[in-house]
Amino acid sequence: DVVLPCAATSTVTAASGQMMEVGEKVYSPPTPGGKTELHVVTMPLELVNGFSAVIVKPPQDLRSAESRRTVGKTLQVIEGRFPDGIPKLDPIEDMNIKDGGFRELVSRVGSLEARLMAHTLHKHPKKLREVYPLFQRKLAITAEVSVLKKSLRQASGMVFRSELKGMKRVLRRLGYTNQDDVVQLKGRAACEIDSGDELVIAELLFDGVFNPLTPEVCAALLSCFVFDEKTETEASRLPEPLQGPLQSLREKARRVATVQSESKLTVDVEEYVEKFKLGLMDIVHRWCLGEKFVDIITKPPTQIFEGSVIRAMRRLEELVVQMASVCKVIGNPTLEAKFTQA
DSSP states (O other): OOOEEEOOOOEEEOOSSSSEEOOOOOOOOOOOOOOOEEEEOOGGGGGOOBBBBOOOOOOOOOOHHHHHHHHHHHHHHHHHHHHTTTBOOOOTTTTTOOOHHHHHHHHHHHHHHHHHHHHSGGGGGHHHHHHHHHHHHHHHHHHOOOOHHHHHHHHHHHHHHHHHHHHHHHHHHHHHHOTOOOOHHHHHHHOOOSSHHHHHHHHHTTTTTTTOOHHHHHHHHHHHGTOOOOOOOOGGGSSSHHHHHHHHHHHHHHHHHHHHHHHTTTOOOOHHTTOOOEEEEHHHHHHHOOOOOHHHHTTTHHHHHHHHHHHHHHHHHHHHHHHHHHHHHHHHHHHHHHHHHO
């Protein structure tokens, strides 16, 4: 219970001469310049801003108006003695609290109060009343955004799990893993390849497409996995030794894309097949046969820049080295020697 200054209640004088209150006994804050009365009011502890270091000994009974007026006069005298404000009770110095954690909290409170007092809006309460609702709205929107992001992460996780199941189905159907998801020899071979589409390359390798090919044709076929520029080169214009391997590549790519689509993965079959560009096949084939680079670029003139050819050749070299390593893993020394020669 605390003694608070409240707005004066309406009273009338009874026949006995006593002052009697009119209407319900409702306490409200005093109006500026209006009459005030002290009343004992019960209020929750969180509404208490602080405790005074000055101790006032009130009368034992504050139910009478006279005793409350006496307390009010005492408070007026105390306020007059402290024009800068009544000092508050210091929990460390006055109450001798020595707990380190408490001292840290008091220090943080003091720092935050200093920042609050130094804020521009503290000196402009009217503007504060205008912008505070906007700040509350910002907090509400921020909380809503946080909830939506969490929902998005959960939804993304569900999509990822669905894609993961689809990928596992693809690996099982193509023979990279067994029904227990144990990696097979074909899967171990695919793991050795990271410079091209490992699924299509493994399909070509295990279906024996490279077996009858010369090292030069093997290198030319692998160039489709490292070259990604669009050219106007048509398959019908390629030398005859390259047309059959290219057709086999497209068949394997179509099969892999079809299995992915049937396994509920998002893939466009035709787009997947067309991503293997044939623009470098003839250049690589002629280079491996020993032609000079200048003749390859100029006779006939090529649409590909020399720098693009060199960059693709370097990537192709890395892929061919990986293919030789794959053949060693699967125990095929003949193909290993062929790719090493390539």
